[in-house]
Amino acid sequence: MATYTADAFVVRDRFPLARDEEPVTTRVRRDEACAVHVTDARGHLLQHLAAQIGDAATVAFIVDERVETLYGAELLRFARDCGSEVVACTVPSGEASKSLARAATLLDQLAASELARRDLVVCFGGGVVADLGGWVASSYMRGIPYVNVPTTLLAMVDGALGGKLAVNHATAKNLIGGFRQPAAVLADVTYLRSLDRRHIAAGLAECIKKGVIASPAYFGFIEDHVDRLLAGDARATTVLVRSAAAIKTALIERDPYELDLRRPLNFGHTVGHPVETVMGYGTLLHGEAVAFGMVVEAAIAVQRGWLAPGLFERLVSLLATCGLPTRSADLPAALDVVALRRAMHKVRLIRAGSLRWVLPVALGESVIADDVTDAEVAAALAARGVQ
Ligand SMILES: NC(=O)c1ccc[n+]([C@@H]2O[C@H](COP(=O)([O-])OP(=O)(O)OC[C@H]3O[C@@H](n4cnc5c(N)ncnc54)[C@H](O)[C@@H]3O)[C@@H](O)[C@H]2O)c1
Numbered sequence: 015m016a017t018y019t020a021d022a023f024v025v026r027d028r029f030p031l032a033r034d035e036e037p038v039t040t041r042v043r044r045d046e047a048c049a050v051h052v053t054d055a056r057g058h059l060l061q062h063l064a065a066q067i068g069d070a071a072t073v074a075f076i077v078d079e080r081v082e083t084l085y086g087a088e089l090l091r092f093a094r095d096c097g098s099e100v101v102a103c104t105v106p107s108g109e110a111s112k113s114l115a116r117a118a119t120l121l122d123q124l125a126a127s128e129l130a131r132r133d134l135v136v137c138f139g140g141g142v143v144a145d146l147g148g149w150v151a152s153s154y155m156r157g158i159p160y161v162n163v164p165t166t167l168l169a170m171v172d173g174a175l176g177g178k179l180a181v182n183h184a185t186a187k188n189l190i191g192g193f194r195q196p197a198a199v200l201a202d203v204t205y206l207r208s209l210d211r212r213h214i215a216a217g218l219a220e221c222i223k224k225g226v227i228a229s230p231a232y233f234g235f236i237e238d239h240v241d242r243l244l245a246g247d248a249r250a251t252t253v254l255v256r257s258a259a260a261i262k263t264a265l266i267e268r269d270p271y272e273l274d275l276r277r278p279l280n281f282g283h284t285v286g287h288p289v290e291t292v293m294g295y296g297t298l299l300h301g302e303a304v305a306f307g308m309v310v311e312a313a314i315a316v317q318r319g320w321l322a323p324g325l326f327e328r329l330v331s332l333l334a335t336c337g338l339p340t341r342s343a344d345l346p347a348a349l350d351v352v353a354l355r356r357a358m359h360k361v362r363l364i365r366a367g368s369l370r371w372v373l374p375v376a377l378g379e380s381v382i383a384d385d386v387t388d389a390e391v392a393a394a395l396a397a398r399g400v401q
């Protein structure tokens with residue numbers, strides 16, 4: 015028997031010969047945990063960031079240009095003070111950065127740095143940086159840990175959570191991507207002080223959606239505190255963001271890889287996405303398109319006698335209070351119904367022939383149907399002034 019050096023690690027296996035009549039099957043499972051910390055104190059954010067950095071030799075920041083100007087210096091200096099080498103990769107603000115070309119530039123920057131498997135990527139910005147930076151981190155060296163530090167309300171309550179990553183392709187939004195959970199999401203609501211009211215309202219639309227599909231308590235909280243939320247009250251916003259994280263996380267855990275397309279989180283998106291496409295990206299914010307989509311989809315539920323008109327009016331009134339579009343007149347331009355129908359048919363083709371509709375029937379309860387007719391959609395649109 016040979017003797018080994020003291021720190022040698024012995025690996026011993028005794029596999030039998032494979033029997034040729036049996037298929038060889040691999041079954042693997044990835045166990046990912048993501049902690050979401052929501053705070054209104056920068057000190058807490060930094061504490062959690064330090065814990066995530068740990069003894070990483072290098073930390074790469076993938077940071078939105080505007081966010082870097084506003085808040086970059088503090089976070090980068092902090093990471094350096096933690097003893098890490100810091101690499102700052104700046105991404106121009108806006109949806110155009112969610113591209114393969116931008117991902118390739120970032121990968122070049124990471125490859126030129128010392129960043130290695132046990133290091134950390136921090137995605138610092140809105141939903142664009144979370145989608146793009148997370149995907150880059152998940153493909154660099156086949157995946158290195160990343161942390162999201164979201165700075166828009168939409169990213170705090172939606173985009174930075176759930177591990178869905180993507181860049182856009184000329185033919186479709188979010189066409190190229192994957193699934194990988196961040197190691198943590200660190201949300202400091204004081205970053206929202208510099209965000210304009212329109213973007214706050216767009217984030218609120220995704221919160222209201224969660225209230226309708228999954229939580230009467232959450233819907234009621236938003237109704238009761240809408241003025242404070244729109245004014246950026248830190249306490250109310252902290253509750254808003256933490257609860258959104260709890261609701262989205264619970265729903266994602268049921269189906270993290272979206273194997274089942276009957277997802278209540280798609281409420282407002284069956285109409286909202288095509289509206290976004292038809293109006294042109296950037297004309298309407300995503301949350302605004304979803305708000306209008308929720309109204310049309312809820313109207314279909316009312317037409318079917320499934321949703322009480324009183325509840326429908328509560329939804330419309332809450333969205334309107336936020337300044338979100340609920341009628342044709344609120345949209346920045348006339349909505350072309352023919353183009354909208356065409357865009358919806360295209361989605362139907364992509365989805366193998368059926369469009370899924372999330373029709374709310376009560377707060378926290380919805381029916382997922384694929385038999386909504388063009389006539390029903392046209393009637394719901396007409397009721398909102400779209401002819
Ligand atoms: N992966 C998901 O599950 C998921 C869910 C929802 C949305 N998304 C994606 O998120 C993106 C939209 O996210 P978004 O609305 O955050 O957009 P965004 O990242 O483009 O940010 C919006 C704007 O706000 C600016 N900004 C960011 N933080 C700021 C701050 N604190 N103060 C002032 N300005 C600030 C940015 O520079 C940008 O101009 C879309 O690409 C969408 O597809 C992804």
Ligand SMILES: [Zn+2]
Pocket residue numbers: 220283300304
């Ligand atoms: Zn959405």
